Amino acid sequence: MYIPPSTAASPLVVWLNGQRLPREQLPFPDGEVAAAIQTGSLCEQPGLINTARGWRCVRCGNDDPYLFASFPCARCGSDCAYCRKCLVMGRISSCTRLVHAALPLPYGRYEAPLSWDGELSAAQAEAAQTVRQAVLDRRELIVWAVCGAGKTEILFPAIAAALEEGWRVGLATPRVDVVRELAPRFQRAFPRVPLAVWHGGSDERGQIAPLVLSTTHQLLRAYRAFDVMIVDEVDAFPYSVEPMLEYAVSQARKERSSLIYLTATPSRAWQRDIARGKRNAVVIPARYHGHPLPVPVFEWCGNWRKRLERGRLPENVFSWVLQRLEQGKQAFLFVPHIDELETVVRLLQRVDARIVGVHAEAPDRAEHVQAFRDGRVPLLVTTTILERGVTVPNIDVAVLGAEDRIFTESALVQIAGRVGRHAAFPGGDVRFFHHGKTSEMVRARRHILRMNEEAKKRGLLCS
Amino acid sequence: MNCLLCHSPYNPIASWRQLLLLEEPDVLCPRCRGTFAVIRGRLCEMCGRLLEEAAPSVCADCLRWQEDEQWGRALVKNRSVYLYNDWMKDVVALWKFRGDYVIVEAFRRPFVQAFRRHFGRDWCIVPIPLSPERLHERGFNQAEALARLLPSPYFPWLSRKHSEKQSKKSRRERLETDNPFFLADHPPLDGKRIVLIDDIYTTGITVRHAARILLEAGAAEVGALTLVRA
Known part of the structure; x- marks a missing residue:
C-alpha cells in the first residue's frame, strides 16, 4: 500500500489505527484531533444517524x-438521543462524533510464523x-465441523499464510471464556507474532496486532481493520439472534477481506444454502479421534x-440419574428454565447433596463448573448456557423436557456434542x-446420523 | 412491553386496580421490580436508615453527627427509598456511570411517593450539583434527573467546585476537605425549607456540606431525599 510521505503517521493516527x-475517548488534546481531521488523516462520522425508521447507531x-x-445532554445543551444497546462501550448519543484513521497502516510480513508440531487428521487437513x-x-x-472436530487447528495453516502476506487476522467469538481459552493456544502456535486479546476485562482491547482475538462485543471498536475475519460459533447465542454482532463483523473487516465462519450447527437457512451450493462450505463430519458421534x-x-x-x-428420569450415581459416571442434566x-x-x-445447578445468572457458576471438572460434583443440572464450551x-448427558x-436443533446437537469428546x-x-x-x-437426531454417515462414506471413521 | 432493565417481555397490567384507575404501567417486569429492596420498617429519625427493633431511635452514626458542634444541626433529616443491595449497585452503575439516563423512570413512582410522604410542596427542591467537569464527563447530573421526577419545580441554587471523586476518600478525609459547594444565582433564601436531592446517602457529608451553605444564606431548615441509603 502506498502512503504519501507527507502524512507520516502521527502518534494519534498510530494510536487509533484500526x-x-x-x-472524547481519544487520549489526545482536542486541538490535535481537530487538526488531524482537517488534514484528512482522520475521518469523522456522526454517532447516530436519522433514518426513515428512526435512529440508527453507527457503531x-x-x-x-x-x-x-x-x-x-449537558454537552450539547439539548435533548440528546442515545443508543441503549452498546452502552457498555461508552454512550453514543446524537452529539457524539466517531473518528477513525483514514488509511490503515501497513504491516510487516512474518516468515514461517507457525510453530505448531501437532498433526491434522485427514479430515482436518483437507x-x-x-x-x-x-x-x-x-x-x-x-467451516461446518462437528463438535470435537478440532476447529482451531484447522485455522492454523490459513492464518500462517495470511501472516506471511503481512495481513491482519481477527478472530471473533461470542464468549469471553473461548477468547481466554484460545489465547494461549494461539500464542504457542505463533510465538513470534504479537497477539492482542480483546474482551471487557482486558487492557489490550482496541490494540491492533497482526493477530487479534476478540469477543464480538469488543469487535465494535474495530473499523476496516482485518484482512482475514474469522467468526467462531456463528450459531451460538447471541450471534444468531443478535444483528449487532453481524454488523460488528461487517464493520471490522476490510472491504477486501476473507470471512470464515466456524460452526457445528449452521442454521436451517444456511444448511439449505450450502446444499444448493449458494454458500461455500467445507464439512468436517468426523471428530478428530475418528469415532462416530453418539446418537441421542x-x-x-x-x-x-x-x-x-x-x-x-x-420415574425414568430419576432412575437414569440414580444409575449414573451408582456407576459413578458424571453427567449433565439439561432443563429448559431457571x-x-x-x-x-x-x-x-x-439423593446426593453434592449435586448442584448452574444457570446464566448464578454468581457461583464458574466455581460449580470447576467443581464438576475436578470430579467433586457427580451431576450438574444446567440450563442451555453449558450447551457448548465445557x-x-x-460423561453422559440427559435433557429433561427436550420438547x-x-x-432447537442447534442447541440439541450441541448438547449431544458434549459426550464422547x-x-x-x-x-x-x-x-x-x-x-x-x-x-x-427429530432434526437434531437426523443431523447427527447424517454426519456419521457422511464420515463413514468418506472413510473418516477409524472402526 | 419489554422491561426497562432486563429487556424481557412481560405483561405490564399487574392488577385490576391498576387497570381501573388507569395508573401508568410499571416500566419494570415483576422480577426486576422485586429485586430492589425498599426501605420499610423502623427508621433512624435522622438519616432514614433501617433500624433493629430494639435499637434507640437515632443510629450510632447520627449520634456522632449530633455530638459535633459544627455539623450537628446542619441537616434536619434524610429519607431514602432503597437499600444499597448488589442489584442496586449494578443498576446505579448502569444508570450513572454507563449513562443510561432513562433508567430513572424506574424510580419515578417510589421517589415521588417518598417526596410526598416525608416532605411536600412547601419544601423547595434543590438537586446536589456536579462540578462542570464531571457534568461534561457524564453528560447529565443524576440528582437533577431525580429532581425532574418530582411534581414541583426544582432550583439550581448550588454550584460545585471540582474535587477528587469522593468515594476514594475516607470519612475523616471527606469531613476535613473544604466544602465543594457554593451558591449560584438565587433569590433570598430567608425562612425557606429546602430539600436536597441526591442519588446516594453514604456518610451524609455531601448533603451536610450543601446544607451548611444554604443555612448560612438564610434557609430555615434543610433536609435530604436520596434514592439509596448505603
Missing part, C-alpha cells in the same frame, strides 16, 4: 426504536487446505412439569426425555 471511537447498527432513549485457499482468495467460507435416544417422560409441581421427577432448574436441583440434592472427558422451545472415552449416553417429540428433536 479503531473507530467516540472523539453497533442498532435501529430498534425501543433501544433508544433521550436525555437532557478442510485446512480449503480454508487457506479461501483466505488467499479473500472469499467467504463456512428419545424417551417419553410424561407431563414432567406437573410432576415437578408435586415435588417428584418422572425455575425448573431450582426445583430439580432441590429434589436431586435429597468439555469433560467421560421445550428453547431446545475424548479419544479415551469416545462413547456415552445421550438421552432426550420429552413430553411429546418435536421436529427440532
Whole structure:
C-alpha cells in the first residue's frame, strides 16, 4: 500500500489505527484531533444517524426504536438521543462524533510464523487446505465441523499464510471464556507474532496486532481493520439472534477481506444454502479421534412439569440419574428454565447433596463448573448456557423436557456434542426425555446420523 | 412491553386496580421490580436508615453527627427509598456511570411517593450539583434527573467546585476537605425549607456540606431525599 510521505503517521493516527471511537475517548488534546481531521488523516462520522425508521447507531447498527432513549445532554445543551444497546462501550448519543484513521497502516510480513508440531487428521487437513485457499482468495467460507472436530487447528495453516502476506487476522467469538481459552493456544502456535486479546476485562482491547482475538462485543471498536475475519460459533447465542454482532463483523473487516465462519450447527437457512451450493462450505463430519458421534435416544417422560409441581421427577428420569450415581459416571442434566432448574436441583440434592445447578445468572457458576471438572460434583443440572464450551472427558448427558422451545436443533446437537469428546472415552449416553417429540428433536437426531454417515462414506471413521 | 432493565417481555397490567384507575404501567417486569429492596420498617429519625427493633431511635452514626458542634444541626433529616443491595449497585452503575439516563423512570413512582410522604410542596427542591467537569464527563447530573421526577419545580441554587471523586476518600478525609459547594444565582433564601436531592446517602457529608451553605444564606431548615441509603 502506498502512503504519501507527507502524512507520516502521527502518534494519534498510530494510536487509533484500526479503531473507530467516540472523539472524547481519544487520549489526545482536542486541538490535535481537530487538526488531524482537517488534514484528512482522520475521518469523522456522526454517532447516530436519522433514518426513515428512526435512529440508527453507527457503531453497533442498532435501529430498534425501543433501544433508544433521550436525555437532557449537558454537552450539547439539548435533548440528546442515545443508543441503549452498546452502552457498555461508552454512550453514543446524537452529539457524539466517531473518528477513525483514514488509511490503515501497513504491516510487516512474518516468515514461517507457525510453530505448531501437532498433526491434522485427514479430515482436518483437507478442510485446512480449503480454508487457506479461501483466505488467499479473500472469499467467504463456512467451516461446518462437528463438535470435537478440532476447529482451531484447522485455522492454523490459513492464518500462517495470511501472516506471511503481512495481513491482519481477527478472530471473533461470542464468549469471553473461548477468547481466554484460545489465547494461549494461539500464542504457542505463533510465538513470534504479537497477539492482542480483546474482551471487557482486558487492557489490550482496541490494540491492533497482526493477530487479534476478540469477543464480538469488543469487535465494535474495530473499523476496516482485518484482512482475514474469522467468526467462531456463528450459531451460538447471541450471534444468531443478535444483528449487532453481524454488523460488528461487517464493520471490522476490510472491504477486501476473507470471512470464515466456524460452526457445528449452521442454521436451517444456511444448511439449505450450502446444499444448493449458494454458500461455500467445507464439512468436517468426523471428530478428530475418528469415532462416530453418539446418537441421542428419545424417551417419553410424561407431563414432567406437573410432576415437578408435586415435588417428584418422572420415574425414568430419576432412575437414569440414580444409575449414573451408582456407576459413578458424571453427567449433565439439561432443563429448559431457571425455575425448573431450582426445583430439580432441590429434589436431586435429597439423593446426593453434592449435586448442584448452574444457570446464566448464578454468581457461583464458574466455581460449580470447576467443581464438576475436578470430579467433586457427580451431576450438574444446567440450563442451555453449558450447551457448548465445557468439555469433560467421560460423561453422559440427559435433557429433561427436550420438547421445550428453547431446545432447537442447534442447541440439541450441541448438547449431544458434549459426550464422547475424548479419544479415551469416545462413547456415552445421550438421552432426550420429552413430553411429546418435536421436529427440532427429530432434526437434531437426523443431523447427527447424517454426519456419521457422511464420515463413514468418506472413510473418516477409524472402526 | 419489554422491561426497562432486563429487556424481557412481560405483561405490564399487574392488577385490576391498576387497570381501573388507569395508573401508568410499571416500566419494570415483576422480577426486576422485586429485586430492589425498599426501605420499610423502623427508621433512624435522622438519616432514614433501617433500624433493629430494639435499637434507640437515632443510629450510632447520627449520634456522632449530633455530638459535633459544627455539623450537628446542619441537616434536619434524610429519607431514602432503597437499600444499597448488589442489584442496586449494578443498576446505579448502569444508570450513572454507563449513562443510561432513562433508567430513572424506574424510580419515578417510589421517589415521588417518598417526596410526598416525608416532605411536600412547601419544601423547595434543590438537586446536589456536579462540578462542570464531571457534568461534561457524564453528560447529565443524576440528582437533577431525580429532581425532574418530582411534581414541583426544582432550583439550581448550588454550584460545585471540582474535587477528587469522593468515594476514594475516607470519612475523616471527606469531613476535613473544604466544602465543594457554593451558591449560584438565587433569590433570598430567608425562612425557606429546602430539600436536597441526591442519588446516594453514604456518610451524609455531601448533603451536610450543601446544607451548611444554604443555612448560612438564610434557609430555615434543610433536609435530604436520596434514592439509596448505603
